[in-house]
Amino acid sequence: QSVLTQPPSASGTPGQRVTISCSGSNSNIGSKTVNWYQQLPGTAPKLLIYGNNQRPSGVPDRFSGSKSGTSASLAISGLQSEDEADYSCAAWDDRLKGWVFGGGTKLTVL
Amino acid sequence: EVQLLESGGGLVQPGGSLRLSCSASGFTFSSYAMNWVRQAPGKGLEWVSGIDTSGTSTYYADSVKGRFTISRDNSKNTLFLQMNSLRAEDTALYYCAKWNRLTIFGVVTDWFDPWGQGTLVTVSS
Numbered sequence: 001q002s003v004l005t006q007p008p009s010a011s012g013t014p015g016q017r018v019t020i021s022c023s024g025s026n027s028n029i030g031s032k033t034v035n036w037y038q039q040l041p042g043t044a045p046k047l048l049i050y051g052n053n054q055r056p057s058g059v060p061d062r063f064s065g066s067k068s069g070t071s072a073s074l075a076i077s078g079l080q081s082e083d084e085a086d087y088s089c090a091a092w093d094d095r096l097k098g099w100v101f102g103g104g105t106k107l108t109v110l
Numbered sequence: 111e112v113q114l115l116e117s118g119g120g121l122v123q124p125g126g127s128l129r130l131s132c133s134a135s136g137f138t139f140s141s142y143a144m145n146w147v148r149q150a151p152g153k154g155l156e157w158v159s160g161i162d163t164s165g166t167s168t169y170y171a172d173s174v175k176g177r178f179t180i181s182r183d184n185s186k187n188t189l190f191l192q193m194n195s196l197r198a199e200d201t202a203l204y205y206c207a208k209w210n211r212l213t214i215f216g217v218v219t220d221w222f223d224p225w226g227q228g229t230l231v232t233v234s235s
Contacts, residue, residue, distance in 0.1 A: 099157035
């Protein structure tokens with residue numbers, strides 16, 4: 001049982017826009033910034049979004065992040081086949097004094 | 111190029127011990143906090159432990175507290191994870207990750223980047 005809650009799966013067709021939600025509490029998302037990681041099959045996680053909505057250099061602007069209260073979202077527009085991957089949210093938790101992750105969302109491009 | 115390379119994984123019996131290493135290059139290792147994150151087969155990411163730049167402050171997930179010890183050798187650009195009293199549920203791919211911090215628009219922002227490729231730990235009799 002992960003501290004941050006994500007849907008286990010999401011899907012879309014090429015060109016579509018999909019969103020992935022991440023729900024937490026006041027001790028994590030509600031008071032800290034959220035990061036998103038992309039994990040392509042068989043590879044290590046890669047930073048996708050940091051600080052709620054900041055994209056590292058090299059990440060396409062098709063990827064965007066937002067946060068409101070104790071929830072965060074990752075949006076992917078213009079979906080491409082290479083976006084098929086697992087996406088995980090993460091934040092520091094002040095109560096647990098450690099990092100917490102979502103369980104991950106497996107994105108399928110139909 | 112920033113690189114992290116984990117080693118030390120393997121097969122160990124329940125109750126046994128293992129020491130993981132993470133060799134860092136391409137950045138000033140002593141200026142950055144570091145973390146260990148694991149991923150059990152077919153499961154999501156789970157943060158294991160973190161350590162500050164000097165090694166003075168350490169942080170642990172409840173699931174490993176008292177059994178795992180994180181440490182670092184800044185003279186050798188290496189991060190360690192000593193794992194004792196290993197259990198079957200510790201079986202996972204263990205990643206090390208660089209802990210970055212910036213203040214953006216007055217808000218302290220932390221994130222992990224990059225991650226190593228991982229080293230597999232299997233606890234089984």
